[in-house]
Amino acid sequence: MRTVGSLLSRLRAHPAVVGAGLVVVMLLAGFVGWRLTGGGEYVAPTPSTAPVVRADTDAARASLDELVTGVREGAEPKGEDPASVAVRNAHAIGIEDVTAEYVAESGHVDSDGSWSADVEMSWRGPGDPALTEELRVGFDGDGAITGFSAVRGTRMPLWLSGPVEVRRSGSTLVVVQASAEVADRYAELAATAVAEVREVVEWDDPRLVLEVPASGLDSALGVQQGTYTAVAAVTATVDGSTRPGTPLHVWVNQGVIGDLEAPGAQVVITHEATHAATDAPANAHRPMWLVEGFADHVALRDTKLPLSRTAGQILAQVREDGPPDHLPGKTEFNTRSEHFGAEYEAAWLACEVLADAGGEEALVDLYEATGRGIGLEKALQASFGFGEDELTARWRSRLSESAR
Known part of the structure; x- marks a missing residue:
């Protein structure tokens, strides 16, 4: 049986007819394809008439403005959508000076009109400098916010990551993605840590901030996945810099410290509080x-x-x-x-x-x-x-x- 492959081998053996032979091969390949699809008259495919779905960027910007206004004006939202949760978190923590600037679409728009976009957000926590991160924000077909996530290499702020429990005292601020009972536990660990550190070093105006994400530390700190899998807690500057005097927070890995008994958990938090009290991460x-x-x-x-x-x-x-x-x-x-x-x-x-x-x-x-x-x-x-x-x-x- 003669095939396209045998014809090609023959053409290679006769360079003089290669140019013409390639045309023959292409025609033959088309003929074989036509035969395999049943023959008949060739009909060109009909262009798609499906409507092009476009992102409603005006509605998305309006949703971002509504989020910013909600944080600034202090009205307590009643919904459970991501934007309402973020506003409640911001009020509980004391987030201020929020801005959100729509940058550009990220990827394609789905058939239902949903899409995601890069949004530059800035905010300031109590006692912290203003922070700015480019985040990925999801929107539905009506432009409503459906979620927040980190762009690779950026930190994912806890107040935009889902519901949190907040505990504060004169010297501590604890933000936890867990139950009220778990938040109470971390608040007690933080208070004890401050007292233990002050027995050894001078800490005239103690301020210990614990951030406890629901899962892992990598996203919260904007590092490669797996970097802090086995680490119980990390003390770092809030903006990732190494400038002396930059406010420090302690990020706690629930997946590690949650398995420790009370004495072990206290050792971890007091260890990190010592770093915070002595500005250790910024001292080279x-x-x-x-x-x-x-x-x-x-x-x-x-x-x-x-x-x-x-x-x-x-x-x-x-x-x-x-x-x-x-x-x-x-x-x-x-x-x-x-x-x-x-x-x-x-x-x-x-x-x-x-x-x-x-x-x-x-x-x-x-x-x-x-x-x-x-x-x-x-x-x-x-x-x-x-x-x-x-x-x-x-x-x-x-x-x-x-x-x-």
Whole structure:
């Protein structure tokens, strides 16, 4: 049986007829297609007469204006649609100075007229600077808002993410996507954390803000999915900058901390509150082991838990491989590290070595001195009378002894 393939092979064998042969092949291919569809007279396809559905951008802009007006005027909406929920959240939290500028459609318009668009939104939380993010906003065929989501690389604000419970005191603000009971728990953890931190460091005007998303921290912080899957909480500037003095919030991972018993959960929140009180995320002077170890010193100073609970991971590593040869640095403090968690325990024990050697006040002096830019070696000598080499030796001995 002769096929189009055999004809092609023959044409390739005779270059002189390739040009004409290609025309023959195309015609033959068309003929085969015509035969396979049943023959008959060829009829050109009829152009589609379906109406083109266009986005009602005027209605969308009106919905955004209504959202902004609702937040600014303070009227309490009664609906459960995303815009009404956002307005209620804003009132409860104290969000102000909201703006929403329609930028452009994102993707196609569905047959029912719904679509999404990029919208530049700005707002200001209590005690925070004005924040601006480009967000993805969904609209139905009538231009009503159907939801909010983050554009890749931007932070998704909690007040636009769904219903929240809000708890506030003179020194704390807690925003939780969970039940009232869960919100009460976090409010208690926050209040205790402030009190525990103030026992160690000066925090004259304490302000601790907890944000607790319903699921994970990645979207709330605008990072790649999976970055903070195993992290219980993160303290960061509200705008993602590293400018000293920029207000800090603590983002809490319910999927991790929710499984902890009360003492463990309190350690996490007090640890993060220490970062907030000392402006740790925006201070690039202190070595990482001191930042994390000091925060754990504050969080664990009154705990009665055994070392098997507070340093179990690092001690297991020491039993297997011996003590590390250097204090943990930025490379070790990696959220995707195979031994994530052991580094924090190692850093904590380094700070405990210092506290045992010179007392808690000397440890606080070291922390504050390095925060002012004084080099670690000089600060260690001033507070303890020995340098980093001696500290490392004492720390390695402590690890080895504790691992027995």
